[in-house]
Amino acid sequence: MCKEDADLKNEDLRFASRMACVSGSAIRELLKLTAKPGMISFAGGNPGSFALPNDDIAEIAHDLLKREGKRLLQYGPTEGYQPLVETLVDYLKEEFSAEAGPEEILPITGSAQGIDLICKVYINPGDTVLVESPTFLGNIQCMRIFEANIVPVPMDENGIILEELEMLIQRHHPKMLYTIPTFQNPTGITMSMERRKAIAALASKYRMLVAEDEPYRSLRYSGTPLPSIKSFDEEGWVVLLGSFSKVIAPGLRVGFMAGNASLIRKCTVCKQSSDVHTATLNQAIVDEYMRRGLLKPHVQEACRVYSLQMNAMLEKIDTIKEIVHHTVPKGGLFIFASIGEGLDVAPLFNLSVLRQVAFVPGEPFYPEGGHKNTLRLNFTNADVGTIHRGMSVLRSCFEETCRKPIAQVNTQWDPKG
Ligand SMILES: Cc1ncc(COP(=O)(O)O)c(C=O)c1O
Structure with a gap:
């Protein structure tokens, strides 16, 4: 029998019904494309390589392994590396103005694991989860695997629109709201203080x-x-998901969740059968990085460079104001843009990839689909010179493929995009 005959076909495999609505992540597929040599990528959500502190981490890992290598290389508790949990109590206060005790905190394998655990312990098939529209597609995917009924909530430039949110809560009785309040992925939008307060109140109500x-x-x-x-x-009612991926290194896969102690306990039980615990060495590296006071200056320097990169991208995109409409974020990794209503970014995407520049089309970020005229641009993973070159190419692609002018031009994000 030749190998092709022996290979299992997709239709031979009896996949779980929960996989019926799940396709591969559009971004994962795209990232394979952007890994091609010579491609300028504005596609992924990667930190700049200058911002990956490999030398500091090498030194810390060396010191940790010399000091307590036997313990760090052994199985550890699912509850996490306790010195990191203690560090996180202070970090939550300082960085998030949030109070949580050690029993309310769980170190996890990237914050992506947090949404997976929450869905596992809290979401039954058919339960409604409200999400911003658009939102992070990795987590839409996760909710789909758990067969959630995903209901989009509209946003404006200050985040979720409260009146719409309360109306949807009353109509759908959701179990959960998933939100990215600061420098949202993909829009870069930040939710206002008033709305943050109001959402905490709606959660209790x-x-x-x-x-x-x-x-x-x-x-x-x-x-x-x-x-x-x-x-x-x-x-x-609020469970916070934090991550060290964008501020230290995504390859370490260290994040945390902080919430109600009973919820954290249930998530810990699920984590036990999922990955036993987050790699102890990596937890200890993150802990030591913070204990040595390295995180703050590192983030400061990353912000200095990223803001130059963002401004370089904004300057270039502003030269084609008449065809592209975009957000102006105050931080984060992304600019979200739209071309004329009714247009599709597919021809723009095909042409720009042909000319070695990649971005992510916006449609997969919308749980309800559509919005084919939108796109997401990342500015952290290319230096200023590369951004200038890539944006010049992209500008000519915009000019060649998106002739229909948008009706109204301003620098705010258009929720109708
Ligand atoms: C909004 C959002 N949440 C979670 C994640 C996953 O991050 P982590 O590397 O901590 O799993 C990402 C990654 O891009 C993201 O954009």
Whole structure:
């Protein structure tokens, strides 16, 4: 029998029904494309390579392994490396203005694991989860695997629109709201202080869990930091997801969740059968990185460079104001843009990839689909010179493929995009 005959076909495999609505992540597929030599990528959500502190981490790993290598290389508790949990108690206060005790904190394998655990312990098939529209597609995918009924909530330039949110809560009785309040992925939008407070109040009023995903909040280039939604939460309805991926290194896969102790306990039980625990050495590296006072200056330097990169991209994109409409974020990794209503970015995408520049089309970020005229641009993973070159190419692609002018031109994000 030749190998092709022997290979299992897709239709031979009896996949679980929960996989019926799940396709491969559009970004993962795209990232394979952007890995091609010579490609300028504005596609992924990667930190700049200058911002990956490999030398400091090498030194820390060496010191840790010499000091307590036997312990760090052994199985550890699912509850996490306790010195890191203690460090996180202070980090939550300082960075998120949020109070949580050690039993309310769980180190996890990237914040992506947080949404997976929350869905596992809290979401039954058919339960409604409200999400911003657009939102992070990795987590839409996760909710789809758990067969959630995903209902989009509209946003404006200050985040979720409260009147719409309350109307949808009353109509759908959601179990959970998933939100990325600061420098949102993909829009870069930051939710206002008033709305953060109001969402914490709505969570208590309607007994709705809020999963507050905050991987970007430390990457602020202008304006003053806002308290987390968690900081306004008096009853424990808000579970905060934090990550060290964007501020130290995504390859370490260290994040954390902080919420009600019973919820954290249930997530810990699920984590036990999922990956036993987050790599102890990596947890210890993150802990030591913070204990040595390296995180703050590192983030400061990353922000200095990222803001130059963002401004370089904004300057270039502003030269084609008549055809592209875009957000002007105060931090984070992304600019979100739209071309004329009714247009599709597919021809733009095909042409720009042909000319070695990649971005992500916006449609997969919308749980309801559509919005084919939108796109997401990342500015952290290319230096200023590369951004200038890539944006010149992209500008000519815009001019060649998106002739229909948009009706109204301003620098605010258009929720109808
Ligand atoms: C909003 C959001 N949440 C979570 C994640 C996953 O981050 P982590 O590397 O901590 O799993 C990402 C990654 O891009 C993201 O954009």
